[in-house]
Amino acid sequence: MRKVKIFLFFLLVAVLTVPAYGQDGDDRLTIHLRRDFGYRSVGRIQGRFTISADGPHDLERVKYLLDGEFFAEVSEAPFKYSFSTSEYAVGAHTFSAVGTTASGAEVISEEVRLEFVSAEESWQQVANLAVPLMAGLVVLMVLGTLLLTLTGRRSGSFKLGNYGSAGGAVCPRCGFPYPRHFISPNLLVGKLEMCPHCGKWAIVPRASRTALDEAETRFRADAEIGLLAQESEGGDAQEQHKLDETRYFDS
Ligand SMILES: [Zn+2]
Structure with missing residues (x-):
């Protein structure tokens, strides 16, 4: 029972208010401005725009006024008229509209203030x-x-042969391979990367498997040379030591 009463109450409210709002909306003429091409910021426009209007259901024609003077007249809903701000002086302008209904009644819109800016x-x-x-x-x-x-x-994790989803690159300076960063900036021909071996910044494309293999061989060879150099240094020292010992014993 309670639900039915609430429903009836809302039905009554709806019946009473809807025609009242409808009547209100019918009396008004509202101007709309759509940007077709150009610039539009709060109250400032430049470029090509279309003005339109809506009002009473029996609205027959709308006369637009710019600064109180005749601008355009349209007799077909939604009363669209396109214009370019470049055809008018730069500065503050006021749009308004006067509509005429089938019964001959006039409806007047509120004024719309806009500033036309230069291109x-x-x-x-x-x-x-x-x-x-x-x-x-x-x-x-x-x-x-x-x-x-x-x-x-x-x-400092450089693993030979492991390049990730962005692929490997070969450094143009030292010729060693390194993985490209997934998030590094893409610059048309490649990614901007810094070589972890020599520190050279370069825009590097994804290297081919063959190029990477070559670079890996170069890297391994260099690493071996480095190891040999260290070993031979150590070896020399040891030999020198032995030599000293023998000399010691000799004397
Ligand atoms: Zn390098």
Whole structure:
């Protein structure tokens, strides 16, 4: 029972309020402005726009006024009219509209205040937004690369033959292979990477398997030479020691 009463109450409210709102909306003429091409910021426009209006259901024609003077007249819903701000003086303007219904009644819209800006100014506005955005992106890219280099150095994990999803690269300076970072910036021909062996920054493409094999051989050979050099140094010292000993015993 309670539910039925609540339902009836809301039904009554709906019946009473809907026609009242409908009546209100019918009396009004509202101007809409759509941007087709150009710039639009709070109250400032530049470029190609389409003005339209809606109002009473029997609205027959709408006359638009710019600064109180005739602008355009349209007799077909939704009363669209396209214009370019470049055809009018730069500065503050006021749009308004007068609609005529089938019964001959007039409906008047509220005024819409807008500032027409020059093309140069609108580009300036766009640049004001875009330039810091680009600068921010560049800073992020540089920071990201630096961070990768630092963390890469700290872990110091270079495993021969293990290059990950971004593939391996061959350093153009020392000719040794190294893995490319997945998150490193892509710069058309390759990724910006720093060689973990010699520290050379370069834009490196993904190296072919053959190129990597060659570079790995070079790396191994170099590592062996390094080991041999260390060994021979140690060996020399030992031999020298022995020589000293024999000399000692000789004398
Ligand atoms: Zn290198």
